[in-house]
Amino acid sequence: MKKRFMSCLLATAMVITSLTACGGGKSTTTDTTAAAGGDAKETTAGEAVGDTKVESGDRKKVVFWYSHTGDEATCFENAIKAYNESQDKYFVEGLSVSDKQKIIVSISGNEAPDVIEVSNQDVLSYATNGLVESISDLAAADNYDLPGVFSNQSLEANTLDGTVYGAPLASMIIQMFYNKDILEEIGYTEPPKTMEELYEMAIKATEVDDKGTITRLGYPLFPLASARQELIYAFGGKWWSDDGLTLTPDDPAILDSLKMNIDFRSQYGIEKVQEFVATANTNRYTENDMFFAGKQLFRFDGTWMAAMMKNFNSDVNYGVALIPGTEAHPEIAGTSRYETNSLSIPVVANEKEGAWDFVKYFTNSEATKELLIGMANLPTQLALYDDPDILAQPNFDMFIEALKTENGIQYAKIEDLAKYTSLIEEYLDYAYNGMQTPEEAMKGLADQAKMLQ
Numbered sequence: 047m048k049k050r051f052m053s054c055l056l057a058t059a060m061v062i063t064s065l066t067a068c069g070g071g072k073s074t075t076t077d078t079t080a081a082a083g084g085d086a087k088e089t090t091a092g093e094a095v096g097d098t099k100v101e102s103g104d105r106k107k108v109v110f111w112y113s114h115t116g117d118e119a120t121c122f123e124n125a126i127k128a129y130n131e132s133q134d135k136y137f138v139e140g141l142s143v144s145d146k147q148k149i150i151v152s153i154s155g156n157e158a159p160d161v162i163e164v165s166n167q168d169v170l171s172y173a174t175n176g177l178v179e180s181i182s183d184l185a186a187a188d189n190y191d192l193p194g195v196f197s198n199q200s201l202e203a204n205t206l207d208g209t210v211y212g213a214p215l216a217s218m219i220i221q222m223f224y225n226k227d228i229l230e231e232i233g234y235t236e237p238p239k240t241m242e243e244l245y246e247m248a249i250k251a252t253e254v255d256d257k258g259t260i261t262r263l264g265y266p267l268f269p270l271a272s273a274r275q276e277l278i279y280a281f282g283g284k285w286w287s288d289d290g291l292t293l294t295p296d297d298p299a300i301l302d303s304l305k306m307n308i309d310f311r312s313q314y315g316i317e318k319v320q321e322f323v324a325t326a327n328t329n330r331y332t333e334n335d336m337f338f339a340g341k342q343l344f345r346f347d348g349t350w351m352a353a354m355m356k357n358f359n360s361d362v363n364y365g366v367a368l369i370p371g372t373e374a375h376p377e378i379a380g381t382s383r384y385e386t387n388s389l390s391i392p393v394v395a396n397e398k399e400g401a402w403d404f405v406k407y408f409t410n411s412e413a414t415k416e417l418l419i420g421m422a423n424l425p426t427q428l429a430l431y432d433d434p435d436i437l438a439q440p441n442f443d444m445f446i447e448a449l450k451t452e453n454g455i456q457y458a459k460i461e462d463l464a465k466y467t468s469l470i471e472e473y474l475d476y477a478y479n480g481m482q483t484p485e486e487a488m489k490g491l492a493d494q495a496k497m498l499q
Contacts, residue, residue: 105134107138108397110139110161111149121420124417125413126408149164160396160401161405162389166214172390173211178392179392179398182209194428197428197452201214203384217386217423218348218424219424219454220275220369221348221382222369223364225337237365248263248343249264249310251263259321260314260318260319261341263343267323268327269345272347273474279382281306289459290456300488304487326342337364339360339362383454419439424445460499462499466495469498
């Protein structure tokens, strides 16, 4: 049975990806490099920073594996150093390990670290297989008020069957970037408040050359993950129920989104739209990124966009607003997928008492704030929602406004999530390419979904 669990976990780790973009770029999926361009290796906190390593002395050692590399690893190492200097009972040794298979093997055996930093999806997967401790139980025994520290949706993102298994560190959502100059050019001074307004603006902003090739895109068909998620959520559509246990590909609001999407594609030609989207996908987060180059009016994306645009010397005059709802449901503005990076304690950890002490500090202290600012990550901690230093970060004010709505969409808590996500992409392609009507595509998806667990 244990071998079967391990196989399922390894397969999931290879298929499911999540929003782990921070700072100037997305987190890597390979072992850490000590410096940009260096040879790949694992590094301890002390080794990577230089003179941050201190002798543990008689203190009990806590081993902490985190998933970041490069500059992001430095942010983690600085926070680890702050913890080590804040008390004299425990000494935390940090190690950058971004190989999910190595993490799974270690926490399934007898050589696990005491604390791991992973995505909330990984937390739930490990919890399902009995590999991580109950944070709820640890907090209750310590009279630690989890709901008083963290937002409801950040705790829910790490909850399985009513029990919290991960202490949420950072949250990740998507909101709407828009090109102010293009908006003004087509006669508007404010971003859209509804998807109907957005569509009207998108038509006016889209440009084609004499061959019908799209040279500027108005409708937010790219990034592809946003088209599959936020562009559906903006209409109130959901691929699964709120509890994450029931699949709902027959949600009528999904069809509302698909119809507007396909209406736009039909106006400019399905092939022409696909050509633009394919080129945009190839150049995503490069100096030729369509939004960075001023060729995209609306972009549903994350907080990391500001740092990337700066890195590539983009001079686009942009703003950020909540993703609109519809005229019928304006209250769903700001709805987005919601994920966290979280800290968990493996069941087989050697130093659980020290691990819990470190988890509390790392996710709820001044060092937490410095870490989040350094990585351009959004908080999960309620006290930081109105913190002046946090709100001073580029675009954080609008993203935190979205966080306060608690409109985040959690991923489904089903065994076959990766298969379902793949099926969604497959059947959306059928509709987008004109091979099936939206109704036919969603019926086909619903039939396939019945066979999933």
